[in-house]
Amino acid sequence: MAGAQQPAEWARHWSYAELPDLDLLRARYIRHTFPRHSHEGYVFATISHGVEDIGTPSGTVHAGPGTVVMINPEVPHTARASVPEGWVYATLYPSVEVVNAIAADTTNLRGTVGFTETGVADPHAARLIGEVHRAAEEGNALAADSMLRVAVTHLLTRHGSAFPTPAPRAAGARDAARARSLLESRMAAPPTLEALATELGTSPFALLRAFKKQYGMPPHTWLTDARVRRARRMLDAGTAPAIAAAEVGFTDQPHLNRHFTRIVGVPPGAYQRERARTYKTGPEPSR
Structure with missing residues (x-):
């Protein structure tokens, strides 16, 4: 059997x-x-x-x-x-x-x-x-x-x-915050770690270490997460997944699909379809 x-x-x-x-x-x-x-x-x-x-x-x-x-x-x-x-x-x-x-x-x-x-x-x-x-x-x-x-x-x-009021930021934390701001503003075409560090007047390793300490993940991992967040906001506003993928810097829609599904838990198309529903839902999928 x-x-x-x-x-x-x-x-x-x-x-x-x-x-x-x-x-x-x-x-x-x-x-x-x-x-x-x-x-x-x-x-x-x-x-x-x-x-x-x-x-x-x-x-x-x-x-x-x-x-x-x-x-x-x-x-x-x-x-x-x-x-x-x-x-x-x-x-x-x-x-x-x-x-x-x-x-x-x-x-x-x-x-x-x-x-x-x-x-x-x-x-x-x-x-x-x-x-x-x-x-x-x-x-x-x-x-x-x-x-x-x-x-x-x-x-x-x-x-x-x-939560207590945060203490004034040390130099490394300030560099990490500036790096994050720069990555947000250049999401579709981000600089290399070396170019980013040079622009901030620090070394690549020092920036990598400060960024991980401040945000719990390296810049490239944070950037993927940030791209998915921005794509979500675009999907919420009705933007097609393919257009959202290009706008946030993914190479194509399958690239967005892969990372979006891993982080959000559902594919972008299913996510957007649920956003368009305003009526009472049907029964849950069977367990």
Whole structure:
């Protein structure tokens, strides 16, 4: 008798028009691995089946069922399956503005807030994240907005803190910030590391070391992540994937497809199609 068929990967990455500063992802990943990347906003995820390994600057977090994953803005991380059956999860991606506004409204935390732990066992928060998804998928704007605020308030109250004001930047950090600004402005035709270092008045190795220390990844890895971010904004605005690929500096659409899918978790075409949907969704793919 043939063995049991391995479950298929599936993913839906979308936004709900009534909550414009929130992205949602529900997925099962088995073979897919997320390379080192970061997000402009926060990541709140709950795993319902399997185990996900999240690689962070402070180590690897093994997230199983009931675990809630919290990742702060601009923190580089990776993700992959830790078990053969992969993992199933629901993720919320609220913007910095949303989370800090909720913090100011419902907690004593002020300024930029964040989380010192990446993975926590918090079944109540896990249920709340699932309820945000269900409400959004049902087109219930009042419930989705309410449950998002309850979920974020709970996470902030139980696990959040105010981040201290950053200290003045050292010379290396200033060079890294200038390098990032230059790469952003020349995304379609970036300079070599040597040319970039020369323009900044430093050495290639010193710049590489400073950049990795400041942003958690070397300039070329950061640039790929930045290109995908910009491509996402263009796709959100209705730009065709092929045009977006050329504008952000990928060699062609397949090049965009490969990196976009690895970092976002879905291909750019599927991502853009979900952005165009404003009606109640159908049932989830079978598990």
